[in-house]
Amino acid sequence: MLILGIESSCDETGTALIDSEKGLLAHRIHTQIDMHRAYGGVVPELASRDHIRRVLALTDEVLEEAGKTRSDLGAIAVTEGPGLAGALLVGISVAHAIGYALGIPVIGVHHLEGHLLASLLADPAPRFPFVALLVSGGHTQFMRVQKFGSYELLGETLDDAAGEAFDKTAQLLGMCYPGGPGVSALAEKGVSGAIELPRPMMHSPDLNMSFSGLKTAVLNAVTKAPNPEDPQFRANVARAFVDAVTDVLAAKAVRALKKTRLNSLVVAGGVSANKQLRARLTQEVEKRHGKIFFPPLSLCTDNGAMIAIAGLKRLQAMTPEELDACRKRWSFS
Numbered sequence: 029m030l031i032l033g034i035e036s037s038c039d040e041t042g043t044a045l046i047d048s049e050k051g052l053l054a055h056r057i058h059t060q061i062d063m064h065r066a067y068g069g070v071v072p073e074l075a076s077r078d079h080i081r082r083v084l085a086l087t088d089e090v091l092e093e094a095g096k097t098r099s100d101l102g103a104i105a106v107t108e109g110p111g112l113a114g115a116l117l118v119g120i121s122v123a124h125a126i127g128y129a130l131g132i133p134v135i136g137v138h139h140l141e142g143h144l145l146a147s148l149l150a151d152p153a154p155r156f157p158f159v160a161l162l163v164s165g166g167h168t169q170f171m172r173v174q175k176f177g178s179y180e181l182l183g184e185t186l187d188d189a190a191g192e193a194f195d196k197t198a199q200l201l202g203m204c205y206p207g208g209p210g211v212s213a214l215a216e217k218g219v220s221g222a223i224e225l226p227r228p229m230m231h232s233p234d235l236n237m238s239f240s241g242l243k244t245a246v247l248n249a250v251t252k253a254p255n256p257e258d259p260q261f262r263a264n265v266a267r268a269f270v271d272a273v274t275d276v277l278a279a280k281a282v283r284a285l286k287k288t289r290l291n292s293l294v295v296a297g298g299v300s301a302n303k304q305l306r307a308r309l310t311q312e313v314e315k316r317h318g319k320i321f322f323p324p325l326s327l328c329t330d331n332g333a334m335i336a337i338a339g340l341k342r343l344q345a346m347t348p349e350e351l352d353a354c355r356k357r358w359s360f361s
């Protein structure tokens with residue numbers, strides 16, 4: 029079975045082809061970052077229009093790379109939400125149109141389930157059950173994943189997501205959107221401990237987190253500094269911020285493994301591309317003789333491959349009746 033994945037929930041258009049036997053055959057991502065940069069964030073209307081321009085071309089590109097044609101497709105998986113309504117509509121409309129024309133099932137995928145399952149495309153891939161840390165621009169959550177489709181929320185941020193805090197810190201340090209990679213690179217030049225920042229909720233007995241106070245602490249450090257433009261000062265702020273975020277996420281990850289008595293941790297979402305976080309979590313999990321999994325670097329941020337793999341898993345879990353209903357949705361008779 030050949031499955032096409034389409035992602036268009038925010039500012040990346042992603043397409044991918046997965047073969048149920050051979051795995052990922054091809055994937056493409058077009059990022060709109062340069063287009064939105066001038067506005068300091070994503071402009072929904074511009075995002076939708078750009079998805080329209082890209083999605084069919086990117087679909088043809090993955091088919092061509094894999095040596096396939098549209099008639100080889102057995103199903104289409106598409107991000108159903110959450111995301112920007114207009115942007116989502118583009119991917120959904122294209123998926124439904126192709127699905128209807130070919131008479132194949134169209135499977136709606138939850139964007140976060142896509143992120144969560146992106147690690148199944150890593151080598152080695154995790155085995156269920158595991159604890160998942162989903163850390164992106166919109167979410168920071170711990171989940172117990174007992175098996176495919178069984179997701180129990182264990183704890184989450186009570187305010188900002190970690191990725192959002194990265195982006196705000198980048199802005200305060202005069203860097204452009206999205207800020208994660210820039211803050212991470214700048215932190216490499218900073219001195220740990222030169223600036224003190226709080227670790228909100230790190231010692232709370234639950235698995236909830238909070239990152240908005242950290243953002244305010246960065247704001248205070250920058251506004252009170254005699255020379256906020258000093259390159260070493262900026263690097264020290266970035267270092268202090270990254271140290272604080274990784275300390276909190278590492279402490280909570282260990283707590284989540286202890287609480288669930290599981291020994292595998294899967295990290296997913298845009299912030300899982302972060303070098304310092306990867307190193308710190310790996311160290312903590314290995315200290316406990318546990319196993320840690322990350323998506324391949326190119327599949328950490330939004331992409332079509334994670335939607336295709338989640339769609340394939342959904343398809344394989346469907347009863348014949350459910351699959352039939354999935355096809356019938358596109359019949360007008």
Ligand code: KG4
Pocket residue numbers: 163164165166167190191192194195206207208209212297298299300301302303328329330
């Ligand atoms: O998962 P994603 O692409 O989109 C959402 O679903 O939110 O995550 C985007 C977030 C942004 O906040 C971005 O700054 C952050 O992931 N990010 C990073 C890195 N790469 C992306 N944060 C820290 N370090 C990185 N290397």
Ligand code: ZN
Pocket residue numbers: 139143164297298329330
């Ligand atoms: Zn995402």
